[in-house]
Amino acid sequence: MAENPLDGPWPWVVLAVGALVTYFWRALGVALSGRLNPQSPLFEWVACVAYALLAGLIARMIVLPLGSLAETPLPDRLAAAGLAFVVFFLTRRNLLLGVGSGFAVMVLATWGRHALGGG
Amino acid sequence: MPGFVIFASFLGFGALVRESGLSLAHGLFSTATGWALPGQIALVELYSVGAPLLAIALAVALTNARLLPMTVAVMPWLRGPGVPRWLYYLAAHWIAVTGWAQAMRVAPLLPAPQRLPYFLGFAMVLWPATLVGTALGFFVAGSLPLPLVLGLVFVNPIYFMLVFAADLRVRPRVYAMLLGAVAGPLFFLVWPDWGLMLTGFVAGTAGFLLGRAQERAPRWRGGGGRG
Numbered sequence: 427m428a429e430n431p432l433d434g435p436w437p438w439v440v441l442a443v444g445a446l447v448t449y450f451w452r453a454l455g456v457a458l459s460g461r462l463n464p465q466s467p468l469f470e471w472v473a474c475v476a477y478a479l480l481a482g483l484i485a486r487m488i489v490l491p492l493g494s495l496a497e498t499p500l501p502d503r504l505a506a507a508g509l510a511f512v513v514f515f516l517t518r519r520n521l522l523l524g525v526g527s528g529f530a531v532m533v534l535a536t537w538g539r540h541a542l543g544g545g
Numbered sequence: 546m547p548g549f550v551i552f553a554s555f556l557g558f559g560a561l562v563r564e565s566g567l568s569l570a571h572g573l574f575s576t577a578t579g580w581a582l583p584g585q586i587a588l589v590e591l592y593s594v595g596a597p598l599l600a601i602a603l604a605v606a607l608t609n610a611r612l613l614p615m616t617v618a619v620m621p622w623l624r625g626p627g628v629p630r631w632l633y634y635l636a637a638h639w640i641a642v643t644g645w646a647q648a649m650r651v652a653p654l655l656p657a658p659q660r661l662p663y664f665l666g667f668a669m670v671l672w673p674a675t676l677v678g679t680a681l682g683f684f685v686a687g688s689l690p691l692p693l694v695l696g697l698v699f700v701n702p703i704y705f706m707l708v709f710a711a712d713l714r715v716r717p718r719v720y721a722m723l724l725g726a727v728a729g730p731l732f733f734l735v736w737p738d739w740g741l742m743l744t745g746f747v748a749g750t751a752g753f754l755l756g757r758a759q760e761r762a763p764r765w766r767g768g769g770g771r772g
Contacts, residue, residue, distance in 0.1 A: 437571050437592065440601055444588040445578035447606040452637035455616020464614040467757075472610045474721035474753040479607050479745030480583050480709060481722040482729020483590065486741075487702035489730045492593050493564040494691070495698055503699070510703045511710070519711050521550045521704070528703035529696040536692035 498536060506531035550704075551643055551671065552678045554582060557700030559682020561586065564698050565593040569683045576679045580672070581641045584609040586701050587741065596738040604741050615645050622652040623661050636661060639668035642708070717756025724748035 463469075488507050489500065506528045514524030555576065562572035567589065579585045584605045591601045616637055623636065647667055652660040686694045713719045725748040732740030732747075 437567055438574075440588065440592055440598060441571060441575050441578070443598060443602045444575070444584065444605045447602050448579050448581055448584055448609045448612065449638060450606070451609055451612040452616050452640050453634055455613045455640070456620055456633050456637045458613075459617045459620035462614075462617050464618040469614040470715070470717060471750070471753045472614070473715075474717050474756075475607055475745045475749030476609075476611045477709065477718045478721040478725030478728070478748035478752060479587075479604065479741060480705060481725035482732070482744035482748065483583075483587055483608075483741055484702045484706050484709075485726040485729045486733045487586075487590065488706075490733060491698075492590065493698070495564075495695055498695060506699060507703060507706065510707060514707045514710070519707075521707055521711075522553070524707045525550065525553060525700055525704050529700055532699045533692045533696035536695050540692065 498532070499539070502532065502535040502539075505535065548671065548674060552674055554700060554704045555675045555678030556682035556685070557697050557704065558582060558585060558589075559679040559684075560686035560694060560697035561589055561682075561701050562679070563683050563686040564694075565589050567592070569680060572679045572683050573676055576675050577672075579605075580639065580675070581609050581612065583705055586705075591738075591741065594737050600738050600742060604745075607742065607745050612640060616640050619645055619648050619652075622648060623664055625658045625661050628661055632661070636665055636668075639665070639672065644668050644671060715756070716760060717753045719752075720755045721749045721752025724752050 487495075488503050490496075491498075491503070495503070509531050510524045510528030513527040514520065517523045558576070559572055562569075562575070575585050575588065579588070587604050587608045588601055591604055596604075619640060620633065620637075623633070644664065644667055648660075648664045652663065655663055682697060686697060689697075709722060713722065725744050728744045728748045729741065732744045734740075736743065
């Protein structure tokens with residue numbers, strides 16, 4: 427995972443390219459505003475691709491996380507995500523309570539396992 | 546209240562930055578220049594699996610492509626008399642979900658000359674707050690006990706899972722998300738570098754076609770429509 431050198435220019439190159447491709451859309455939006463219909467099928471397809479990509483990333487981060495989250499058991503992560511979802515919709519889409527409960531489950535589950543495992 | 550949630554989500558991003566082996570300066574640079582969290586998270590995640598630059602650039606570009614229609618939609622509401630054109634290009638940098646939603650809601654209620662200043666003022670509160678959130682998340686991830694750090698890192702997927710789940714009124718997008726959620730981990734296992742891109746194109750296009758076909762034929766004939 428951490429085979430890329432932290433001090434080298436590589437992370438900066440990656441970040442700068444990321445910033446450029448991000449700003450590109452904003453600038454293009456200013457240039458084209460008034461000339462493009464944001465409700466056209468092309469934009470709907472672009473939105474679908476972005477949603478699928480994000481959903482894929484989110485699911486992967488929950489199911490197959492990187493870094494130290496990878497050492498937590500999958501049931502803990504699924505329970506945290508599931509409860510966040512349930513609380514979010516029960517509280518009329520309160521983002522703070524939804525995210526907060528997912529956070530709480532993850533913290534308590536990890537703590538509980540550490541305590542039980544006598545670590 | 547939305548400000549607090551944004552702050553918490555950038556706190557999670559700061560923790561993710563540290564977990565991914567990047568420095569505080571990298572995290573702050575990403576927040577200051579990218580300022581669209583899903584793309585930032587995609588970038589950091591792909592960076593830590595060692596994906597090639599082209600794969601990272603395309604994934605970030607696709608993740609953030611929604612900024613184009615968002616900007617096209619909001620610009621008419623930000624135009625004011627006598628504003629130089631370059632200022633719109635500068636202001637566009639701060640178009641991201643929260644500021645955009647606020648501008649779409651409030652700007653139409655304001656007199657034209659006040660719209661751009663309102664948007665910039667809103668952004669100039671939010672922007673520093675996200676930088677502070679990133680820095681605090683980074684520091685906290687280095688000093689808190691492990692369970693809390695894991696909780697913070699886990700805020701990243703949870704936050705966006707809920708944000709996007711709340712915004713699913715359009716049927717093609719629902720299919721795209723469901724297919725993407727299934728395809729994402731599978732494609733990642735097969736092809737860590739390009740799996741995310743493939744997920745976007747395959748699941749996104751399938752969801753788009755499926756949703757549109759269904760919208761055109763309201764009497765759905767049932768059967769396996771799982772693409």
